[in-house]
Amino acid sequence: MSMAIRKERIVPRKDTLWHQVRINKASYLLMAPYFILFFLFTVLPVLMSVYLSFNYFNMLEPPRWVGWANYIKLLLEDDIFIISLRNTLLFAVITGPVSYLLCLLFAWIINEFKPRVRAFLTLVFYAPSICGNAYMIWNLILTGDRYGYLNGVLLRMGFLNEPVLWMQTEKFVMPVLIVVQLWLSLGTGFLSFIAGLQTVDKGLYEAAAIDGVKNRWQELWFVTLPAMKPQLMFGAVMQITQSFAVADISIALAGNPSVNYSGATIVTHLLDYGSTRLDMGYASAIATILFLLMVGTNKLVQRILRRVGE
Amino acid sequence: MEKAKNSRLLPAWLHRNPVELTAEQEEILRQKRLAKIHRKMKRKSGKKKLNRSTAGNAALFILMGICGVFMVLPLVMILNNAVKPLDELYQYPPRIFVRNPTLNNFTDLYVLLNESWVPFSRYVLNTIIITLGGMIGHVIIASMAAYPLAKNHFPGKKILFSVVVLSMMFSWTVTQIPQYLIISWLGINNTYAALVLPAWSFGMGLYLMKQFMEQLPDSLMESARLQGANEWQIFWRIVMPNVKPAWLTLAIFQFQQMWANTGSMFLRSEELKPLQYALQQITSGGVSRAGAGAAVTFLIAAVPIIFFLICQSSIMETMTTSGMKD
16 A cells, blocks of 8 residues: 555656756766767767858858858859759769668678678778779779770770760769769768668567568568668668768869869868868858758658558 | 476576576577588488479579679789789780789889888887777677667667767768868867767667677567576677678678778878878879889788778678577
């Protein structure tokens, strides 16, 4: 009887926020070191950038409040932003999903090999990401005279009569950049999938075989993918941040500005204002718009991923 | 006898005061053991149950082969350039494979390094501090934060996690300047901390670790809790060994990032600058240093690759060595 009364008294206390915080003290302590640094070095700079996007700031004079002027100029008057937005969305729609599936496909195939071979194959496919600016090699392939590897091969095979200036011809810039971006795609997502596949419980496959899973595609869809859903989510976020932020390869191969802005992306546009024209307010406004785009896409993609294995 | 077998699933330090397991836990442990035995038998018989078609295999291997050749091209190029004599480096049109391999590039580099104003070993020491400090610190504190976010319930959990994920979507280029202001304000400009501390707070590491920890069965933590382990012990001795593939992968990412950092934004004193900076000074030396430059490119690529191979091989080994994973 007395036990029951005591319980009644405790129940409402458990619901108070302070009590919840106190019984989870250990959790907060474990998180404290990371989150203190995180707020200091990541959240605070982001908030400052968002504030700067409402200012005119050239890094020499103190910021001057201009309200929505940067955003109005960006969305209504900046033609190049519209081009760069179109190119970025093209990257996001094509390289995003294709890269993601390639990461998954290769991680899955590699997983079938023996451990030593697996480590070596992983290196082979991760090579473009580990060698710093490995994409520079594409400059050799795409050289505009007859000694460029691509021109050489096509001339010899009779597909071309004269060498093509690949990166100086408007219609070739985007397709080439998309190919190079795909070549670079086996990066962060790929390695996390490789690691994710190691953690899938091997017993699940045997159980599935007994339950009537017949071929490896069924096994992939019903067993492997649902078991590594957390990694799939992670890979998707990384893919979004990468395909929306394409810039380095465009600048290295097509230049910034590229011919008629044919290779411009949101981030090359941002870099143009941020580091060449020293208009940090405007660059911050571009970054904020890009951020909103990524957040929206992420929401959409996470919704799709929830259906995997159903 | 039965109990002794059960407790093999938990680390040895928990055995000191054995506690009676509930029937439910007994059942979980029993099934884990059965699965393990089952697996061992499978391995001995060496036959796969699923039918894997030869045509499918062939198609996949051909696809892999073609892609693999393209992917490995930059590695082949870097390796060949490092052993090319100067005339071959400047040959036009450029060739990928070397014809007269030589080690002169490396001896040139050695001579150049001995001439440097700050002793070369100092650059190496700086790099070790920055790269290992940034990597180990990040892996530990990001995992510490990821464990409660993945497994415990407390107020503020959701919002903290979404802020981390969202932070990865904000362009790094524009936050650099505010970050520089904060680092100056903290007074850690021109110290190792200016590079290491921000690296500890990257969002990706926490996200990666949290996703892997989420997969661990709750029963694992509960049985440890029943045996009197506190949160730190659970994190360090139960969670971390079970997500070894995750933190080895994170170590690769972080090593690569820190290794590539020249530190030129924050470090002004020459004796604090990392190897990467010193080596890049050599590559910018023009025609006469092109040979040494090729050797530098090789070294810059080789170190992360060696680290990568070490980590990847241990990731592959985890499954066979860890008895707890189920």
